[in-house]
Amino acid sequence: MEKILVSACLLGAEVRYDGKHNLIDHPVIARWKQEGRLVALCPEVLGGLPTPRPPAEVQSRFPLLVTSRDGEDFTPQFLSGAEQASDIARAQGCCCALMKARSPSCGNRSSYDGSFTGRLISSPGVTANELIREGTPVFNEEEIEQLISFIESREQHLDAEPDRLRYA
Ligand code: SF4
Numbered sequence: 145m146e147k148i149l150v151s152a153c154l155l156g157a158e159v160r161y162d163g164k165h166n167l168i169d170h171p172v173i174a175r176w177k178q179e180g181r182l183v184a185l186c187p188e189v190l191g192g193l194p195t196p197r198p199p200a201e202v203q204s205r206f207p208l209l210v211t212s213r214d215g216e217d218f219t220p221q222f223l224s225g226a227e228q229a230s231d232i233a234r235a236q237g238c239c240c241a242l243m244k245a246r247s248p249s250c251g252n253r254s255s256y257d258g259s260f261t262g263r264l265i266s267s268p269g270v271t272a273n274e275l276i277r278e279g280t281p282v283f284n285e286e287e288i289e290q291l292i293s294f295i296e297s298r299e300q301h302l303d304a305e306p307d308r309l310r311y312a
Contacts, residue, residue, distance in 0.1 A: 145181055146295050146302075149233045149241040149275070151250045152184040154285055159186040163196040166244055168285050172292055173242075183236045187249040187271040191225030193218065202248050203258040205267060210248060213260050225249060226274040233280060239298060242291055243272050245284035252282040 153160050155177065156167040176182055189195060198212035200222070210222045226249070233241065243250035251269040256262065267273075272282050283291040 145179065146239045146298055147181050147183055147236055148176065148291075148295070149229065149236070149238040149243075149280070150182045150184045151242065151244040151247070152186040152189075154242065154244055155182065155184050157184065157186065159189050159195050161188075161195070161197050161199045166285070168288070170288055173288070183232060183238055185229055185232060187225030187229045188221065189225075190228045191221035191223070193221045193225075199260070200248055201256045201258045201260060202267070202270065208270065210270065211258075222249060222270045226271040229271045230274045230278060230280075233275060234278075238280065240281040240283065240291065240294060241272075241275050242283050242285065242288070243269075243275075245286055247272075250284075252276070252284050 153166045154168050156165050158165045160166065198214065198216065200210050200212045200218045203209040203211055208219055208223065210218045212218060243252055245251055246254055246264060247269050248255050249269045249271045252272045253268065254264040254266050255269045257265045268276060275282050281294065
């Protein structure tokens with residue numbers, strides 16, 4: 145059974161910067177949760193930030209600089225959260241991740257540009273970037289159908305594997 149790393153806020157945990165969640169209502173996600181496949185975590189909380197917390201955005205990628213709107217440096221917490229999330233994904237054998245779109249930590253395709261004006265750039269958030277760098281496919285909540293196809297195709301392949309080995 146394939147395991148999936150998931151942004152905790154997508155499963156209803158109130159860990160967003162404003163103390164809210166981003167619960168997704170999808171029957172397959174509910175089933176996967178019941179089957180114990182989902183490994184939920186919030187990288188920003190893992191990295192030591194409180195909830196609620198000031199909103200933060202990535203200011204620079206090289207070198208990494210993440211600050212709150214009023215200029216507080218959150219880079220160490222974002223880095224620590226990304227490292228811990230990646231360690232957990234590896235330890236739990238997660239084949240992929242489902243992460244909140246556009247988050248400065250979890251966004252897989254884009255994130256805010258650091259101006260706190262809602263402008264997006266096509267760079268992943270800090271944790272998503274770490275997972276992608278290590279070869280973990282990352283989907284967001286707008287790509288659930290692609291994620292389902294990805295998991296089904298992996299499981300079909302795994303189911304076929306014993307036959308392949310028997311006739312080898
Ligand atoms: Fe959700 Fe990720 Fe933000 Fe945590 S860091 S609240 S899991 S989007």
